Amino acid sequence: MLTYVLRRILYSIPVLFAASVLIFVSVNAIGDPLAALRQNPLVSEVTINSIKERKHLDDPLPVQYAYWVKDAVTNKFGTPLLQPGQRIWDDLKRVIPHTLQLVLLSEIIALFVGISIGVYSAVRQYSPFDYAATTLSFVGFALPVFWLALMLQVLFTNLFLKWHVRIFYTSGLSSEDVHGLHFVVDRLQHLALPVMTLTILSIAQYSRFMRASMLEVINSDYVRTARAKGLVERRVTLRHALRNALIPLVTISALQFGALIGGAVITETIFQLDGMGPYFLGNLFNQDAYAVMAWLMITATAVILFNLIADVAYGYIDPRIRYE
Amino acid sequence: MHRRHLRLGLGALIAVLSLMVAGTATSAPQKVTAGTVTFGAEQEPPCLNGFLEGCNNTWTSWTAGIALRGLYIVKPNFTLAPDMGSARIVSRKPFTLVATIKKNAKWSDGKQVTADDLIFTWQTIVNPKWEIAGRSGWDSLSRVKKLSAKSVRLTFKQPYAPWKVMLSTSVLPKHALQGENFNEVWNNNYNNKSGATMATGPYKLAGYTKGQSLTMVKNPAFYGRKPSIDRITFRFITQTNSEIQAIRGGEVDAIYPQPQLELAALRGQSGLRIQSKAGSTLEHLDINAGKGNSNPLLAQRWFRQAIANSLDRQGMVRQLFRTLNPRLPVLQNVTYTNQQPQYKAHFQRYARNLQRVNSIMTSHGCRKGGDGIWACGGNRASVRLGTTAGNRLRELAVEILQAQGKSAGFEFKPDSQPSRLFFPRLSEANYDIALFAWVGTGDPAGQVDIYGCGGGSNWKGYCNRTVTNMLRRSDAALNAAQRARLVNSADVLLANDAITIPLYQKPTYFVYKSRLRGAVDNPTLQGPTWNTEAWRVG
Numbered sequence: 001m002l003t004y005v006l007r008r009i010l011y012s013i014p015v016l017f018a019a020s021v022l023i024f025v026s027v028n029a030i031g032d033p034l035a036a037l038r039q040n041p042l043v044s045e046v047t048i049n050s051i052k053e054r055k056h057l058d059d060p061l062p063v064q065y066a067y068w069v070k071d072a073v074t075n076k077f078g079t080p081l082l083q084p085g086q087r088i089w090d091d092l093k094r095v096i097p098h099t100l101q102l103v104l105l106s107e108i109i110a111l112f113v114g115i116s117i118g119v120y121s122a123v124r125q126y127s128p129f130d131y132a133a134t135t136l137s138f139v140g141f142a143l144p145v146f147w148l149a150l151m152l153q154v155l156f157t158n159l160f161l162k163w164h165v166r167i168f169y170t171s172g173l174s175s176e177d178v179h180g181l182h183f184v185v186d187r188l189q190h191l192a193l194p195v196m197t198l199t200i201l202s203i204a205q206y207s208r209f210m211r212a213s214m215l216e217v218i219n220s221d222y223v224r225t226a227r228a229k230g231l232v233e234r235r236v237t238l239r240h241a242l243r244n245a246l247i248p249l250v251t252i253s254a255l256q257f258g259a260l261i262g263g264a265v266i267t268e269t270i271f272q273l274d275g276m277g278p279y280f281l282g283n284l285f286n287q288d289a290y291a292v293m294a295w296l297m298i299t300a301t302a303v304i305l306f307n308l309i310a311d312v313a314y315g316y317i318d319p320r321i322r323y324e
Numbered sequence: 325m326h327r328r329h330l331r332l333g334l335g336a337l338i339a340v341l342s343l344m345v346a347g348t349a350t351s352a353p354q355k356v357t358a359g360t361v362t363f364g365a366e367q368e369p370p371c372l373n374g375f376l377e378g379c380n381n382t383w384t385s386w387t388a389g390i391a392l393r394g395l396y397i398v399k400p401n402f403t404l405a406p407d408m409g410s411a412r413i414v415s416r417k418p419f420t421l422v423a424t425i426k427k428n429a430k431w432s433d434g435k436q437v438t439a440d441d442l443i444f445t446w447q448t449i450v451n452p453k454w455e456i457a458g459r460s461g462w463d464s465l466s467r468v469k470k471l472s473a474k475s476v477r478l479t480f481k482q483p484y485a486p487w488k489v490m491l492s493t494s495v496l497p498k499h500a501l502q503g504e505n506f507n508e509v510w511n512n513n514y515n516n517k518s519g520a521t522m523a524t525g526p527y528k529l530a531g532y533t534k535g536q537s538l539t540m541v542k543n544p545a546f547y548g549r550k551p552s553i554d555r556i557t558f559r560f561i562t563q564t565n566s567e568i569q570a571i572r573g574g575e576v577d578a579i580y581p582q583p584q585l586e587l588a589a590l591r592g593q594s595g596l597r598i599q600s601k602a603g604s605t606l607e608h609l610d611i612n613a614g615k616g617n618s619n620p621l622l623a624q625r626w627f628r629q630a631i632a633n634s635l636d637r638q639g640m641v642r643q644l645f646r647t648l649n650p651r652l653p654v655l656q657n658v659t660y661t662n663q664q665p666q667y668k669a670h671f672q673r674y675a676r677n678l679q680r681v682n683s684i685m686t687s688h689g690c691r692k693g694g695d696g697i698w699a700c701g702g703n704r705a706s707v708r709l710g711t712t713a714g715n716r717l718r719e720l721a722v723e724i725l726q727a728q729g730k731s732a733g734f735e736f737k738p739d740s741q742p743s744r745l746f747f748p749r750l751s752e753a754n755y756d757i758a759l760f761a762w763v764g765t766g767d768p769a770g771q772v773d774i775y776g777c778g779g780g781s782n783w784k785g786y787c788n789r790t791v792t793n794m795l796r797r798s799d800a801a802l803n804a805a806q807r808a809r810l811v812n813s814a815d816v817l818l819a820n821d822a823i824t825i826p827l828y829q830k831p832t833y834f835v836y837k838s839r840l841r842g843a844v845d846n847p848t849l850q851g852p853t854w855n856t857e858a859w860r861v862g
Contacts, residue, residue, distance in 0.1 A: 036744055043377045047455045082378035083371055085508030094534060150565055157573035170573060171566040173536055176362070176557050272561050274535025286370075287744065 005312060012304050019300040020072075024065050027289050027296070033057065036287040037082065051081055055290070068293070077294040080283070088294045091279060096261075096298070098173060099268065099275035101187075103260040106195045110202030111253055115246075117203065118210020122218055122245075123237055133207060140204025145197060149270040152193045168192040171272040194271040198264055202256070209252060213245040243317060250313045258306030262299035359554040361840060361859065363387075364567050364576035368535065368560040373510040374494070375449070380457035386580075386851035387538050387558045391432075391514055391523035392494035395423060395442075398848040400601070402664045402766030404488040408437065408524060408547065411478070411491055416802060418466070419483040423491060424475045428547045431497055432523040433516055439470045444498035454506040460770070461490030483800040485807055486769035497522050526551040526857035536560060540856075552842075552860035556853075571596065571835055578836035578843065580852045583717065588647035590835055597838045599845040600649040602662050602829035605761045607718075608655070609709075609725075609825040614785010616753030619707050621700055623785075628822035629674075630684040631757075634732030636676035640724045641828045644717055648831060655826035658775075659768045659815045662829060663847075666808040670819040671826055681732050698733040710739030711759035712746050718759055721827070725759075753783050761830065766848055768811045771795045775818060786823045790814075 027033075034051060037043045052058055056067045071078035076089030121130045153170040160166055169175075169190045178186045217223065218241050226236045265277035272278075276295065283291035369384035395409035411423040429437040448454060449462040467479040484490070500516035501509060514522045514529050521528045526548065527540035538558045542551050559576055561567045564584045570576045572593060581587060583600075590596055611631070613623045621627040637654045645652045653662055656669035690700035698705035709725060711718040719740060726736045739755065740746070749755055762774065772795040773779040777787035794814040801807035818824060834845040834852050842858040 035748070040377075043457075044455070046452060047377055050455070083376075083511065085505070085511045086371065091534070098535075153566065153569045157569040160573045166573075169575060170569040171561055171563075171575065172559060176360075176537060176539065270563055270566060272563065272566050278535075278562075 001312070001315065004315075005308070008308050008311065012308065015304055016297075016301065019304075020069065020297060021065070023293055023296045023300070024068060025061075027293050028061065028064070030289075033081065033287070033289040043082070047082075054079070055081070068290075072294070072297065077297075078290065080291045081288045082286075088291050091291070092294060092298060095275050095279045098273055099261060099264075099277070102191060102194055102198070102264065102268070102273060102275060103257060105191060106198035106202060106264075107253060107257055107260070109195065110199040110206055111249075113199070114203045114206025115210050115242075115249070117207040119214055119237065119242060119245075121207065121211040122214030125215065130211075133211075137204040137208050140200050143200065145201065145264075146266050146270060148200060149194070149197045149267055152196060153270070156193065173273055191273075194264075194267050194273060197267050197271075198260075205256075206249060206253065209249050210245065213248050214241060217241045217245045247314060247318055250317060251310045254306045254310030254313060255303075258303040259299075261302035261306075262295075360557065361553050361555070361578065361861075362557045362559055362576045363853070364561040364570050364579040365538075365558040366562060366564075366567065366579070366581050368562070369538075371511040372514065372529070372532070373506075375454070375456055375496075376507065376511075377455045377457045379511070382849060382851060385849070386853045388514065388529050388532070388540070389494065390540065390853050390856055391521075391525045391528050391543070392496075393524045394492040394494050395425070396488045396492040397854065398489075398492060398766060398846070398850045400663075400844060400846045400848065400850075400854075402604075402661055402848055404492060404766075407492075408495065409474075409491075411487065413802060414477070416483065419480040419802065421478045421480075421487060422471065422475055423478055425495075426547050427474065429524060430545045430547065431500075432528045432543050432545045433500075433518075433520050434545065435497075435499060436473070437495060437497075437524055438473050439476045440498045441495050442476050443468050443470060444502065445493065445496045448496055448501070448506055449493070451506070461487060462493075483802055485799055485801050486765075486767040489765055489767045489769065495524065527556060530555070546857065549857045551857040553856070556856060571837075574837075577840055578834070578852070580832070580834050583645070583648050583831050583833045585647065585716065587833055587835070591647070595838055597836055597840075599834040599843075600652075600831045601845050601847040602652060602655075603832045603847040604661065604764045604766065604849055605830040606655060606658070606661070606764050607721075607759065607761045607827045607830055608658065609827065610750075610755075610758045610760070610784055611823055611825070612753055612755050612757070612784050613823060614753055616785070617707070617756045619703060619705075619756060621703050621705065622707060622756060624688075625821055626684050626688055627700070627705075630681050631729070631734060632671075632674035632822045632825050633677050633680045633684070634734055635674070635725060635728050635825070637825075637827055638675070640721060640728070643724055644720060645828075645831060648833065652828060652831050655828050657812075657815055658818055658824050658826050659771055659811045661764060661766065664766065666812065668812050668815070670812070670815050673819065674822070674825065676728065676732075678732055685733065692733050696730070696733060697735045704735065705733060706735035706737060707756040708739035709736035709757045709759070710741065710746060710749075710755060712743040713740040714742055717830075722759060750783050753785060755783075759827070763849070768795075768807075769799050771811070771814070772799060775814070775824075784823055786821070788817055788821060791817045791821075 034048055034057065037048060056064050076087065078088060080086055080088055117133050121133045124130055156168050157170055170193060173190055174183065174187050223236060223241050226240050262276055265281060268275040268277035269281060280292065280295045283295065365383055365387055367381065367383040369379060369381055369387060371379040372384060372388045373379050374384040374389050393408045395407060395411060396404045397407035399405050408429045409423060409425040411421045414420050414422050423442060425437050425439065425442065431437060446462050446465060446468050449456050449459050461484055464480050464482065464484050465478055466481045469477045471477055497516065500522050512532060516522050523529070523543045526543055526546045528543040530541040531539040537560065540556045542554055561570055564581055564586055567579045567581050568586060568590060571579050571590065591598060611622055611628050641652055641654050655662065656671040657667050660667040685698050688700060690698045693699050709722055711722050713719065722738065722740065729736045736757070750758055772792060774781045775786065776782060776792035776795055777789060791814045794810045798807050798810035801810055832845055832847045836843050839861055841860050841862055843852065844855055845852055846854040
């Protein structure tokens with residue numbers, strides 16, 4: 001297993017390199033990175049020239065790429081276009097944990113609830129619970145994320161106005177001046193609505209996958225053999241069927257996790273969470289190519305990493321799979 | 325899963341939920357207390373040093389910027405009043421001022437604000453090493469001489485009429501900043517060399533959590549009225565709907581959003597007060613009379629006048645803002661705002677008058693085609709009308725104007741694009757009629773750049789030498805009455821040429837808890853936090 005993991009990490013290096021080339025070329029293909037600044041009447045020609053010099057924008061593209069990679073590796077992605085005193089990595093270092101908190105919490109809850117619903121739906125196929133879960137899953141799929149987020153904000157504001165009790169906050173990461181346990185509770189109250197928004201869709205997704213996967217496994221020969229041997233149904237379901245049914249779900253959730261590291265853009269923006277999503281959007285609107293490229297590299301790395309985690313988890317869950 | 329594990333898991337979930345509920349019981353609903361005010365800021369400052377190009381943003385000055393004051397301040401009626409000092413003209417040739425700083429003006433670290441600070445401010449602004457956003461006025465100084473600990477003589481290269489605007493720039497502390505890299509030193513704080521925060525204003529910067537909030541606390545060294553509120557926290561809430569829910573739900577005590585139709589819902593809410601005034605963003609239509617337009621008729625004054633007479637600007641303003649600010653007036657002057665005493669309604673002549681339109685058009689040989697659109701010597705009265713896509717109010721305005729134009733025989737073809745594409749086209753003169761805004765300071769300085777022949781921002785191909793001459797002379801006119809006469813005379817000619825059609829001053833929208841007293845909206849660039857020292861709870 002260790003050899004396999006090391007080999008996969010080594011294979012990831014050329015993938016990352018290819019991703020960096022693709023990112024650099026495609027972002028620069030959009031046009032002059034200084035176009036927006038040239039239009040800004042507050043930005044002088046002197047500043048434009050200083051940026052050109054700092055970012056080597058007058059050099060050929062391969063040379064610019066080399067400087068960018070050098071900056072990324074030795075100077076943690078360097079500085080944004082217009083604020084030479086800031087560091088891109090300082091901002092990324094700040095926003096990544098915020099997104100991780102949201103994504104981790106959402107995925108853990110979604111997996112727990114989604115797997116439970118999926119398993120029960122499969123075991124009690126065509127029961128009222130199964131039909132209800134199916135219907136609600138489709139509703140969950142159909143709900144637009146932005147609409148759900150806005151409705152949750154309005155709902156909990158109206159609840160506050162009616163009962164004068166703050167259940168959850170509608171925006172931000174935390175209140176001012178909170179410490180210790182109160183900070184944790186306060187943070188959970190702030191994250192509750194964004195987590196709800198993300199989990200509803202994920203629960204719908206995972207429960208459907210889990211149900212389909214369980215139905216495939218639950219009628220297979222080895223499960224029938226386990227029953228024939230006299231094992232209790234719960235043991236048959238949870239110990240034998242579930243473990244094999246989890247395999248595709250592990251892959252999907254690992255990939256989803258990696259993708260969400262890029263930031264649940266809409267959710268984070270609506271709930272004003274200082275995460276990867278608003279960071280990306282803000283720099284996109286400001287047309288800061290270097291901050292955007294740094295963001296793209298981080299998300300590419302996350303996707304590659306979680307692909308690897310998915311493969312390793314796959315091998316762990318299914319002992320038939322042995323990596324050489 | 326083992327039953328025991330299931331019970332444990334369920335128990336953990338219940339415990340977490342209980343904690344959260346317990347949290348709600350202990351955290352009282354947000355309300356304005358004597359100690360703190362939480363202000364929902366619609367934008368986070370890109371960085372805190374508002375002098376720099378990358379950081380020059382209104383929210384920089386409305387949040388952390390309240391820590392730093394200038395010699396003059398812009399009042400809500402667009403006049404400039406002495407604040408941390410004042411200046412008087414001592415000579416007209418050469419144009420010379422003596423600026424004096426208040427005796428009791430001190431930095432928060434206890435040191436006096438001195439003439440050295442004012443001189444240092446000038447030196448910093450004109451230093452080409454620093455990426456300074458605006459050097460206007462400061463780069464017109466030929467000599468700066470210290471007269472005493474608190475006074476400075478400022479000699480200009482030529483008469484500079486907007487000198488009060490120049491002196492409203494925040495003064496910088498020499499003892500804290502000398503020798504530092506100004507492009508970087510104050511990006512995230514206002515600290516001196518010992519790490520203490522610097523301020524001359526009623527509040528000083530106490531904390532800044534990027535992406536989340538910025539906190540200001542009382543500055544005991546403030547020379548003016550002592551502030552009543554201990555702390556003002558600015559929470560960055562960039563989404564209008566989130567701002568609305570936050571103020572409704574008491575998560576913030578005040579917001580100052582861009583006017584959006586959704587804000588009308590706040591009018592009915594108890595416990596909230598709303599102030600809305602005509603702001604300093606001057607929305608208007610610019611008509612391209614030069615190269616780059618798609619219709620040569622636009623070069624004809626009579627054609628532009630006919631277009632102006634086809635529009636019901638009052639009706640449009642009423643339709644756009646009846647739920648937000650039903651009393652918002654139409655702007656009838658391109659050089660002064662409604663609130664200013666110098667304001668004269670020169671563009672009032674352009675009210676919707678279809679008879680006048682017909683008369684103008686037919687007298688120039690135009691006839692209406694079968695589609696109801698005028699045709700003049702083979703040219704249809706069809707022009708592009710564009711604005712910044714995504715801005716709902718502007719897009720609505722364009723739709724309203726299209727309908728009005730069509731009924732008068734003009735076809736306004738939609739031509740809107742996102743601002744990053746729209747504005748480059750303006751500067752390339754690749755447009756016919758554009759709806760956008762200039763942000764005014766209240767001082768008419770700099771209009772020659774927009775309306776003068778060859779002006780850097782004159783993308784309309786407009787050249788009226790008399791207008792150019794008047795505006796140029798007004799920038800050097802030191803007598804206020806003479807200056808107003810020159811500017812207004814230029815405005816009369818601009819109205820006659822109909823090269824620009826003013827629409828309205830975008831209204832401000834200041835929403836706050838009714839228990840927050842003393843808050844007065846300042847629709848100028850000074851913003852809603854201009855008088856935080858007067859805020860109190862009660």
